[in-house]
Amino acid sequence: MIPPRFPVTPEQIDRVVAVFYAAVRRHEVLGPVFGNHVTDWPAHEEKIARFWKNAILYERNYGGNPMQVHLAAGDVRAAHFAPWLALFDETLRRTLPAETAAAWSTLAHRIGAGLRMGVEDLRERRPGPFILR
Template identity: 65%
Template sequence: MDHSLTAQPPRFDITPHQIDQVVTKFYAKVRADSVLGPVFAAHVPEDGWPAHEAKIASFWRNAILYERSYDGNPMQKHMAARDVHGEHFPHWLALFDTVLAAELQPQTALAFSTLAHRIARGLRMGVEDLRAPVGAPPSL
């Protein structure tokens, strides 16, 4: 069977190398950021950045290119990190969008940003609902 005929096309035009570059540049900004740097430092040891970046790049290659190389549960990870709060997500997205605009063509940056914002919305809702008082309505 010819799998090239059944492979799902990418969500948008981007190469694995471009995804890796975005992830590397983004986490360089995160490590230097006064808000997000300490949160990430609590979960990623200094010598753990290459592995973390590889895992996140794999996540994005799966989400965009359908590589099926990512093995993880982002919702579970973000909910388990008790120092991750809903207000971190807009800041994370602003940094991410800055990197996308600097590294990619406008159309590709917009498509990647749209996907990132959609995923972040779900993660933020999960984190906020977990921390909501018992009986509080879910965030929508």
Template identity: 60%
Template sequence: MPSPLPLFQITPAQIDHVVRVFYARIRTHAELGPVFAAHVRDWPAHEARIAAFWRNAILKERCYDGNPMRVHVSRPDIRPDHFPLWLALFHEVLTQELAAETAARWGALADRIGHGLKMGLTSMRQKPDEVPLFL
């Protein structure tokens, strides 16, 4: 059975490149850098895993098997207010490293995923008797 069509045209090498550039910037980011450094011990392995996540999401390669929500919720130092910072930096890298249309399409996908993670993190950390927050 043929693979489903990619969401947009991009190569695995381009995905790997964007992920490498992004995490190089994350490591020097004043607020996000320490959060990532507390959890990432092997940067090349982490970057390979995240690149696989994006190849799975964009190219439908079926090369990622993980649960990003569970990973993020299990780390109390990751806060919902980190996601806008993450997305702003990610958009910056996308627009600097890719053609405008590709950057816009990948950015839109990242926004949807980031919004879902932020909402999930907020919801899963609320006390059962609290009124739900809408972000």
């Protein structure tokens, strides 16, 4: 059995996901974007909790493709990831011990950067040469 990336329980993951998506639904920018696609919030939250349990606890019960989902949505923009991560960080700080929140935040920012770059490069690319960052 692979040890978790950092100490967190499945119940803590479920709590973070629930608190986060309650905040997303109220968010002036993110709420409408999610509202365009999520019709069953409990099912969505359960799926995202499985994603995090896989990423952190190495449970093998998530088989989705987040990049594909974000690209297929059509209205997810690279600019949405900064407020998403800020809201997620706030949720982590409010619901978890500081060390666990910091570790999860680092992982979320790494995943978020990859998704943001994918959305930007694959959908929002402007004509011209590649810009190296």
